[in-house]
Amino acid sequence: MNKTEIPDSFPSDPSGAFSLAVDGMGGDGAPEVVVAGLAIAAERHRDLRVLLIGDEARLQPLLAKYPRAAAVCTVWHTDVSIPMDMKPTQALRQRQSSMRLAMDAVASGRAQGVVSAGNSGAMLALAKIVIKTLPGISRPAMAAISPTVKGDVVMLDLGANVVCDWRNLVEFAVMGEAFAKAVLGLPAPTIGLLNIGSEELKGDEKLRVAAEMLRESPLAAQFHGFVEGHDITAGTTDVVVTDGFTGNVALKTGEGVLKMATTLLRRVFQSSVLAKIGYLLVRPGLERMKEWLDPRRYNGAVFVGLNGVVVKSHGGTDAEGFAAAVDVAMDMVTHGFNDSIRERLSHMGALLSRQKVAEEREVAVPVS
Structure with a gap:
């Protein structure tokens, strides 16, 4: 499989491409902070459609706790995540990690942007390799x-x-x-x-x-x-x-x-x-x-100049902070x-x- 191919099991959104692919396992408070933040963001963005990537056994109980997040999220299961202290070179080899699959979703056109509170170095490395820079940048x-x-x-x-x-x-x-x-x-x-x-x-x-x-x-x-x-x-x-x-x-x-x-x-x-x-x-x-x-x-923070929207949330943020990162991503997606x-x-x-x-x-x- 090359770096932009998506398996047949990739979840689909009946309305078209997902608004965002969200790394459900990235950040100090993941996955609860991520799901709680998405619940807040869902109130602000009625057209938000999220491909939430991570360990389904941990995500589904949280989605049951936050029904507004559940209404906008489709879960794609992976039990692989990238630790905050992992080197970018190691992260590039984790092809089934939640962060990598989020990048793959954007590179394939299945989602318009990525949001993650995970490892900054790994995120930048994956974005450059998988999503790539815009022509002329x-x-x-x-x-x-x-x-x-x-x-x-x-x-x-x-x-x-x-x-x-x-x-x-x-x-x-x-x-x-x-x-x-x-x-x-x-x-x-x-x-x-x-x-x-x-x-x-x-x-x-x-x-x-x-x-x-x-x-x-x-x-x-x-x-x-x-x-x-x-x-x-x-x-x-x-x-x-x-x-x-x-x-x-x-x-x-x-x-x-x-x-x-x-x-x-x-x-x-x-x-x-x-x-x-x-x-x-x-x-x-x-x-x-x-x-x-x-x-x-x-x-x-936003990695600009890529073939897709890539937003990095602070790893130690709370739900309100993560929702703000989603706000930024949605503004960028909505306004072209x-x-x-x-x-x-x-x-x-x-x-x-x-x-x-x-x-x-x-x-x-x-x-x-």
Whole structure:
């Protein structure tokens, strides 16, 4: 059997392709968190149809407990799962794992997207091998949504590609724009390239070439230029593009600052009787802020640039967080996320090819 073939026993959905193939065994709280999350998601998405893949003996009692999830799920049994600490190379050999079968379902066209809270490295490796990248995309990227003072921002790459060239950054901009349209509902998202300064001469060669390409592209009107670290939370642009190393550091730094701020606030309000009285006065506002910054709202990192929708839920999330990851996947499926990327790339093909040829000629010129 090749990697995109599906056995005759593959469950079918009378309405056509399943909306999503869900790894029922991925994540710290699986399978209960997965099924409970699907029950919440079923309330929000009336057209949700799920191929739930995992150990039927464990899934069926949970579906009986959550009838709303049962109404939208078809179970495909496998008792093989990928542990959170398994190396990607080992995961690729587990051809009957719940994560692999979910990928196979998308690669064969039986489902439109995958959601898993499982092993991140294994998920990326399987997605690249089984689902493959879109034509014109050299590397998939990891994208996610973060809060800002103005609303939300899409950031990518967040760790899938440590080293990038200018072409990767331009592709990330195209994918980030499509993601912001599909998930945030923005008609013309603004785009910024993360740099050490906003001036045109700042940064290395790859950043300057990527900026030049975007200024000449169909995205020119939406391209803001270079942005700095503080612009991420300020909401200066709707999309922030960077390489995976810098993006991951920025993401983890932001998470750390938020935890520190929460800890310091708790100390302040516990420091005296007056501080405790002050807490009671401001508590309603703090509760609203807590809800706004709730990480479960932003659960659901996406591997963009693939021939299908692939959403990675945080492994330690709860049911509400898993439902948020399903929300992201459904938004992308419903709004034709990949079609938008294909359309943009078709309009940028000549521009990217011209720059590549110019670089090849420059390399070919002998040094005197």
